[in-house]
Amino acid sequence: MQRKTLIPLALTAAATLGATTLGVINAQSASAALTSNWYASAPYLMPFDNSPPDAIEVMNATGQKAFQLAFILAPNGGGCTPTWDGTRAVSADTDAANLISRIRANGGDVSVSIGGYGGTKLGQTCGTPAATAAAYQQVVTKYGLKAIDFDLEEPEYENAAAVHNELGAAQILQQNNPGLYVSVTTAGTAAGTGWFGQQMLNDAKSLGFTPNNFSIMPFDGGFNGASAQTSALEAFHGILMNTFGWDSATAYAHEGVSMMNGRSDAGEYFRQADFQTVLDYATGHQLARYTYWSVNRDRQCADPNQSTTSGTCSSVPQTAWEFTKYTARFAGATPPTSIPPTSSSPTPSTGACSAPPWSSSTAYTGGALVSYNGHTWKAQWWTQGETPGSAGVWVDQGTCGGTGTTQPPTCPPAWSSSTAYNGGATVSYGGHKWTAKWWTQGDIPGNNSQGVWTDNGAC
Numbered sequence: 001m002q003r004k005t006l007i008p009l010a011l012t013a014a015a016t017l018g019a020t021t022l023g024v025i026n027a028q029s030a031s032a033a034l035t036s037n038w039y040a041s042a043p044y045l046m047p048f049d050n051s052p053p054d055a056i057e058v059m060n061a062t063g064q065k066a067f068q069l070a071f072i073l074a075p076n077g078g079g080c081t082p083t084w085d086g087t088r089a090v091s092a093d094t095d096a097a098n099l100i101s102r103i104r105a106n107g108g109d110v111s112v113s114i115g116g117y118g119g120t121k122l123g124q125t126c127g128t129p130a131a132t133a134a135a136y137q138q139v140v141t142k143y144g145l146k147a148i149d150f151d152l153e154e155p156e157y158e159n160a161a162a163v164h165n166e167l168g169a170a171q172i173l174q175q176n177n178p179g180l181y182v183s184v185t186t187a188g189t190a191a192g193t194g195w196f197g198q199q200m201l202n203d204a205k206s207l208g209f210t211p212n213n214f215s216i217m218p219f220d221g222g223f224n225g226a227s228a229q230t231s232a233l234e235a236f237h238g239i240l241m242n243t244f245g246w247d248s249a250t251a252y253a254h255e256g257v258s259m260m261n262g263r264s265d266a267g268e269y270f271r272q273a274d275f276q277t278v279l280d281y282a283t284g285h286q287l288a289r290y291t292y293w294s295v296n297r298d299r300q301c302a303d304p305n306q307s308t309t310s311g312t313c314s315s316v317p318q319t320a321w322e323f324t325k326y327t328a329r330f331a332g333a334t335p336p337t338s339i340p341p342t343s344s345s346p347t348p349s350t351g352a353c354s355a356p357p358w359s360s361s362t363a364y365t366g367g368a369l370v371s372y373n374g375h376t377w378k379a380q381w382w383t384q385g386e387t388p389g390s391a392g393v394w395v396d397q398g399t400c401g402g403t404g405t406t407q408p409p410t411c412p413p414a415w416s417s418s419t420a421y422n423g424g425a426t427v428s429y430g431g432h433k434w435t436a437k438w439w440t441q442g443d444i445p446g447n448n449s450q451g452v453w454t455d456n457g458a459c
Contacts, residue, residue, distance in 0.1 A: 033146035034066055034109045036212070039181040040256070040289040041331035042066035042111050042147070043298075043324055047099055048084060050296040050311035050446075051455045053321075054366030054380065055099065056106050058295060062324045063333040065108040068149055068291065069096065071116035072139055080126040082139050086119050090139055098363070100143055111147035111181065112139055114166075121156045121166065129168025133176075136169055140177055147181035148173065150211075157187065157196050164203055171209040181212050183289060185258050188216030190228070192236030201243045213288035214240065215256030220266045226277035229270075233257055233281065249286070256289025257282060261297055261323040262314025263306075271316055275326045282330060290330040298323045302432060302458060310446040312455055353400035358388055375399055380457075395457040417442050432458055 045067045046052060055067055076086040083089050084096060100110050114136065115121050126132040140148065150170050156162040167184075174182050184204070186197050193201075193216055201214065216236050218229040233255065240251040257278060263269055275292070282290040294311075299320045301313035309315060314323070325335040358370035358377065368379040370388065376397040377388040388394040411428035420441040421427065427434050427445065433456040434445040445453040 033179070036181055037331045038066040038109065039111050039147035040183075040213070041291060041327040042068040043291050043295050043327045044068045044070050044113065044258075044293045045295040046070055046311075047096055048088065050294070051380065053295060053299070055103050055108075055295075057366060058298075058321050058324055059103070059106055059108055061321045061336060063328040063335040064324050065328075065331070065333075066110060066147075067103065067108070067295065068111050068113050069100075070113040070294075071119065071151065072112060072114040072122070072136070073116075073119040074122045074125040076120065078120070078125060080122060080131055080135050082114075082122065082135050090142055093142070097143065102365070109146060110143070111149055111183075112143065112145055113149040113151050113185075114139075115151035115153060115156065117153045118155075121162060123162040123165035123169070124156050124159060126165060126169075129165050129172060132165040132169035133172035136173055137176070140173060140180070145177075146179065147183075149183045149185055151185045152200060153187065157200075160199065160203070163200050167200070167204050167207055167209055170211060171207055174209075174211070183213050183215055183256065184211045185215045185217065185256075187221065188218035188223075188229075188232050188236070189221050190223075190232055190235070192216065192232055192239045198239065198243070201239065205244055210244075210254070213254050213256040215258050215289050215291070217258045217260070217293075219260040219264045219268055219270065222266075222268075223264075223270075224268045225270065226274035226281075229257070229259065229274070229278050230281045233278075233287075237285075252285045253288055255287050256291070257287065258289070259292040261292050261294075262316040262318070263309045265309050267309070269316065272318065272322060272326075275323055279326050279330055291327055292323060295321075295324055308444065312446050355400075360387070369397070370394075371400055415445055417444075426456070427453075429453075432456065 041064070043064070045055065047069050058064060071085060072082050072090070073086040075081060075083050081089065081091070084093065103110055122132050122135045126135055136148070139145065150166055152163055152166060156166070170182050170184065174180055186200060187194060216232065218232040223229060223232070237251050237255055240246060240255055241248065246254070259270055259275065259278060261270060261275070279290060296312055297310065297314050299313050300318050301310060301315055304317040306315050328335045353371040353374070353376070355369040355371045355376050358372040364370065364379045364383050366379055370377050372388040377394040378397050380393050380395060383393040386393050412426040412433060413428065415427035415429040415434065420439065421436045422439055425436045429445040434453040435456055437452050437454060440452040443452050446455060
């Protein structure tokens with residue numbers, strides 16, 4: 001359940017007019033929605049932190065067409081307006097809009113997830129279902145959404161009024177946006193879901209609200225492997241039948257699963273074979289949804305068996321984007337058998353700074369090469385205004401004028417939990433170089449809810 005909301009990297013805010021224009025463009029480009037099986041399979045992707053991968057690279061490597069962008073929250077300072085991660089106002093956003101446009105231009109689409117673990121939810125601050133719905137409608141309209149996910153977790157999970165606002169808002173959005181695909185995601189337990197999950201279902205019943213699916217997250221709760229997950233799904237199936245009076249087929253048709261790949265926050269392990277077993281269960285019982293957290297983690301760590309949980313890798317041996325192929329299969333696609341090189345692979349040197357100089361005003365897409373301070377740098381995803389060497393989006397390809405394949409840069413001193421680091425300090429951890437954004441002590445690089453460390457790539 002601990003799909004952490006992290007503080008995003010600072011990006012340049014666009015003018016309101018520019019953001020509005022992009023919103024109109026995106027709404028128009030979304031007119032041809034995907035079929036619902038793609039929204040039902042969309043894996044979660046954090047677009048602003050945890051070293052976001054290039055979505056187009058993932059699409060090409062896996063066949064996956066849709067992603068669940070996370071998370072929409074209330075502003076950190078309070079209020080009833082939607083933001084990305086509590087810090088980035090949707091009204092002024094151009095970065096997520098740009099990403100969505102790129103995904104759509106390549107034949108895909110997105111759903112947007114609201115809530116997640118931690119942070120202040122709009123259901124807690126907006127006061128009423130109608131006010132909460134009005135805030136979310138801004139997101140639907142801005143990005144021309146055809147799908148939205150209500151991820152009801154801590155701390156609102158235990159706040160009955162907040163959950164009621166969220167469910168009421170979901171119902172209003174469903175009524176005011178015909179065809180909108182709505183999923184509700186909540187905690188899983190060995191018994192299916194816990195007391196608060198049952199209260200959420202009871203509230204939905206009292207409202208007469210039926211989303212496309214209710215999905216549980218069978219991880220971070222004493223699970224380990226697929227058998228524990230399918231057992232929980234069977235138990236949740238019984239809860240859905242008993243709560244709503246559905247027959248077995250109807251309950252399965254409104255049930256979904258959201259997993260976590262590799263090592264979970266609680267130290268559980270869910271490997272490729274577990275994903276296959278749950279996929280077989282989901283397709284065999286005609287479940288409504290099969291997804292996981294997260295695409296940011298769908299790559300191998302420097303140590304493929306590291307004993308810590310990372311937001312940027314899975315802690316199990318794998319090929320890049322291997323877990324996303326399971327969601328593509330659930331949607332009915334046949335993933336490619338070979339995987340294109342990842343954007344962080346060693347790259348031949350381009351000579352004496354043959355790449356164009358980096359410019360703060362230029363927008364770069366994943367794979368773009370620039371020169372800066374005598375080095376060649378490669379963008380891992382879309383970026384603008386982020387200086388090479390001080391932002392994790394850029395991977396150092398070595399000094400200009402080198403020959404052959406550039407090797408990763410030398411690792412700085414190893415991170416220590418007892419050392420206090422100032423902003424700008426660099427450490428090595430898990431085979432990667434990390435840069436502190438501000439003062440920190442005891443925050444593990446790649447595994448802290450404050451997002452203090454920026455991943456600068458392998459070293």
